[in-house]
Amino acid sequence: xxxxxxxxxxxxxxxxxxxxxxxxxxxxxxxxxxxxxxxxxxxxxxxxxxxxxxxxxxxxxxxxxxxxxxxxxxxxxxxxxxxxxxxxxxxxxxxxxxxxxxxxxxxxxxxxxxxxxxxxxxxxxxxxxxxxxxxxxxxxxxxxxxxxxxxxxxxxxxxxxxxxxxxxxxxxxxxxxxxxxxxxxxxxxxxxxxxxxxxxxxxxxxxxxxxxxxxxxxxxxxxxxxxxxxxxxxxxxxxxxxxxxxxxxxxxxxxxxxxxxxxx
Amino acid sequence: xxxxxxxxxxxxxxxxxxxxxxxxxxxxxxxxxxxxxxxxxxxxxxxxxxxxxxxxxxxxxxxxxxxxxxxxxxxxxxxxxxxxxxxxxxxxxxxxxxxxxxxxxxxxxxxxxxxxxxxxxxxxxxxxxxxxxxxxxxxxxxxxxxxxxxxxxxxxxxxxxxxxxxxxxxxxxxxxxxxxxxxxxxxxxxxxxxxxxxxxxxxxxxxxxxxxxxxxxxxxxxxxxxxxxxxxxxxxxxxxxxxxxxxxxxxxxxxxxxxxxxxxxxxxxxxxxxxxxxxxxx
Numbered sequence: 001x002x003x004x005x006x007x008x009x010x011x012x013x014x015x016x017x018x019x020x021x022x023x024x025x026x027x028x029x030x031x032x033x034x035x036x037x038x039x040x041x042x043x044x045x046x047x048x049x050x051x052x053x054x055x056x057x058x059x060x061x062x063x064x065x066x067x068x069x070x071x072x073x074x075x076x077x078x079x080x081x082x083x084x085x086x087x088x089x090x091x092x093x094x095x096x097x098x099x100x101x102x103x104x105x106x107x108x109x110x111x112x113x114x115x116x117x118x119x120x121x122x123x124x125x126x127x128x129x130x131x132x133x134x135x136x137x138x139x140x141x142x143x144x145x146x147x148x149x150x151x152x153x154x155x156x157x158x159x160x161x162x163x164x165x166x167x168x169x170x171x172x173x174x175x176x177x178x179x180x181x182x183x184x185x186x187x188x189x190x191x192x193x194x195x196x197x198x199x200x201x202x203x204x205x206x207x208x209x210x211x212x213x214x215x216x217x218x219x220x221x222x223x224x225x226x227x228x229x230x231x232x233x234x235x236x237x238x239x240x241x242x243x244x245x246x247x248x249x250x251x252x253x254x255x256x257x258x259x260x261x262x263x264x
Numbered sequence: 265x266x267x268x269x270x271x272x273x274x275x276x277x278x279x280x281x282x283x284x285x286x287x288x289x290x291x292x293x294x295x296x297x298x299x300x301x302x303x304x305x306x307x308x309x310x311x312x313x314x315x316x317x318x319x320x321x322x323x324x325x326x327x328x329x330x331x332x333x334x335x336x337x338x339x340x341x342x343x344x345x346x347x348x349x350x351x352x353x354x355x356x357x358x359x360x361x362x363x364x365x366x367x368x369x370x371x372x373x374x375x376x377x378x379x380x381x382x383x384x385x386x387x388x389x390x391x392x393x394x395x396x397x398x399x400x401x402x403x404x405x406x407x408x409x410x411x412x413x414x415x416x417x418x419x420x421x422x423x424x425x426x427x428x429x430x431x432x433x434x435x436x437x438x439x440x441x442x443x444x445x446x447x448x449x450x451x452x453x454x455x456x457x458x459x460x461x462x463x464x465x466x467x468x469x470x471x472x473x474x475x476x477x478x479x480x481x482x483x484x485x486x487x488x489x490x491x492x493x494x495x496x497x498x499x500x501x502x503x504x505x506x507x508x509x510x511x512x513x514x515x516x517x518x519x520x521x522x523x524x525x526x527x528x529x530x531x532x533x534x535x536x537x538x539x540x541x542x543x544x545x546x
Contacts, residue, residue: 009385010336012415013368013377020373031413034452037480042450045412045483046375053374087372090330090343091302095374132307159307200310 019043020050021086054082054095061096061126064174065118067183077109093130096123114186117170121204124162124195125174128202131160134258141260142252151225152263155218155248157256160197163216166190171204198255205254210234214247223263224248270468271357273323275528275535276511284314286521293525294322298511299354301328301361305346315354324356325469325509327438331361333396333406334379334389336368344399351400358468360405360438363389363426378411381418381425386432393433405468406430407438410446410475410484422447423461430466437462439508440471441501445494446482455497459504470510472498472531487516489527495534502538510535 006014012030019025031039055078059066066074084106085098100119103109110116136158145153169189176183192212194205207215210231217227224244231240251257274295277283287294297318304315318324330343351359364376379385397403408426420428430437439462448455474488490498490512502508512527 007336007384007388008382008417009334009380009388010368012380013336013365016377017368017371017373020375021371030415030417032416034450034481036452037450039413042412042481045481046377049375050373057374087367087374088370090332090340090366090372091305092372092374093302093306128309130306130309130311133309160309197309200313 016046020047022083051079051082054087054092055079057092057095058099062099062119062122064122064170064177065115067177068114068118068173068186077103080106096126099123113167113188114170114173117166117168118174120164121166121170121174121193121195124164125202125204127162128160128195128197131197134158136255137252137257137260139249139252142248145260145262149262151223151228153224154221154261154263155224155257156221156259157194157215157219157251158196158258160195160202161219161256162195163219164193164195166193171206175204194256196256203254205256210243211247214244215251218248218251218257270465270506270508272507273325273357273509275532276323276509277524277528278327278511278513278515279315279318279324280514280518281314282518283521283524287318290521292521294528296323296325296357296509296511298325298327298513299356301326301347301350301359302330304350304354305343312353319354324354326350326354326356326359327407328359328361329376330366330372330374331396332366333361333363333392334365334385336365336388337370339392339395344396348400351402358405358436359400359402360407360469362409363406363429364409376409378409378413378415379425380415381420381422383419386425386428389429390433393429393435397433397435403434403436405436405438407440407471408443408447409440410443410450410482412450412481412483414451421453421457421461423458427462427466430463435466436468437466438469438471439467439501439505440473441498442471442473442475442490442494443484445491445497446475446484449477449482456500459497459501464505467505467508470498470501470505470508471513472510473513485516486513489523490530495530498531499534499538502535503541507535507539 015025015027019027027043028039031043033039055075058078081099081102084102087095089095100123103115103119167188167190169187171193172184192207194207194215196203213230214227217230228241228244231243235243276296276298277294279297279299299315304311362376365379366377367373444455444458472490473486474490476483476485476488510531512524514524
């Protein structure tokens with residue numbers, strides 16, 4: 001066989017897949033009718049299942065978005081996404097990973113803040129759900145740090161952390177949706193969230209403006225002294241270190257901090 | 265070949281999230297569990313927490329849906345790496361996937377699509393099974409899938425196709441009794457000929473499941489109790505193959521655990537009757 005020539009098996013698979021993807025195909029000539037059913041009916045078992053299976057995957061992965069826009073609009077969105085992004089991963093777990101980007105760009109979805117926010121939030125929660133495990137920094141770890149080491153301490157957040165900047169109260173909508181409660185009204189309410197897994201449960205933390213700056217600096221590996229400096233933009237100088245220590249304490253308590261390292 | 269002494273686990277269930285708590289609380293009479301590999305190819309969190317927990321209490325096997333052993337794309341090295349890592353973690357009694365293809369040119373259909381029963385496909389699959397077995401350092405089991413179409417150019421019955429692959433690749437067989445029943449109905453062959461055409465030394469596991477009969481064809485939905493015809497075929501399989509580790513798959517309209525445990529009791533009783541009625545051939 002010359003390089004690039006298609007085998008008979010590959011040709012059949014290309015044709016079958018073209019059929020499933022709604023492209024021109026010659027599958028009807030390849031399959032047998034039976035006494036009970038014609039070839040088109042039998043092929044359609046696969047054709048119908050293909051879309052329904054992927055819609056179901058998306059329903060499971062985007063519960064907040066589905067609750068907000070309702071089953072019919074969600075079905076239309078899912079089918080548009082399936083057509084635009086045929087699955088490129090062996091594991092259906094990752095099929096929906098392009099959907100947050102899809103709704104940011106594709107009309108009519110891209111025009112609605114709530115849809116963009118809920119798609120991003122649902123996916124982030126799903127990622128946190130089964131992200132990697134890690135060690136956790138404890139208060140005992142911190143108590144063991146000599147005072148002179150503190151300015152140079154650097155931290156890493158746990159691997160499940162996902163940071164989101166939303167324009168709406170999508171987190172409240174998702175919380176109500178997954179609890180089976182009545183959905184609140186959508187409100188323009190810009191907020192910075194950290195999504196992560198604590199134990200086996202996913203959590204969402206709403207970060208105040210100063211906490212957001214400190215959190216992003218900490219997650220980027222900046223030393224404690226630099227985090228204090230950044231908080232100086234929000235607080236009197238003598239209070240910045242107190243605020244930094246308070247935030248750090250809270251995040252350790254929330255199982256957000258995985259690593260502390262002293263400089264040198 | 266390691267098929268002379270077939271390990272036997274008894275009667276098991278597919279591990280499903282809906283049953284996690286009930287399995288822990290009720291400790292039902294379930295001898296072993298089959299976990300869907302892909303559900304646990306993640307980094308952490310609940311899936312692996314529960315998998316580890318159940319592995320401590322039950323013999324476990326891994327069952328994949330994405331190997332695409334019959335696909336024309338190169339074997340997915342990343343997928344195999346992840347599967348190998350999961351195998352290291354779980355230390356399953358064995359590992360299975362399906363005799364099918366799941367996608368082409370980098371696109372995945374997430375379905376178990378049928379292969380043409382041709383010499384070309386046999387050679388293709390055999391070569392890939394060998395490579396997978398080398399990578400995973402173990403024999404794998406291939407399962408016969410339910411199919412709704414048969415290709416005009418298929419040159420042999422499915423049991424000959426499956427048997428030839430198992431023999432030439434030296435792999436094992438997961439015989440899905442429901443899938444034989446479904447495909448026999450859809451393609452109008454006698455399911456007993458399928459059983460007779462498979463070498464008992466290759467068969468390591470049975471699957472049982474429910475399906476949906478649409479009259480013109482049956483769809484393998486795994487959303488109903490097992491029908492009488494499948495039970496009868498299971499009894500015939502037991503008589504032919506002897507004790508084979510058997511489990512029930514339910515993937516939609518999942519009932520309370522107790523209902524599946526009761527169905528498993530039915531499987532035990534049918535197997536016991538079949539064994540009493542006809543001594544197993546050597």
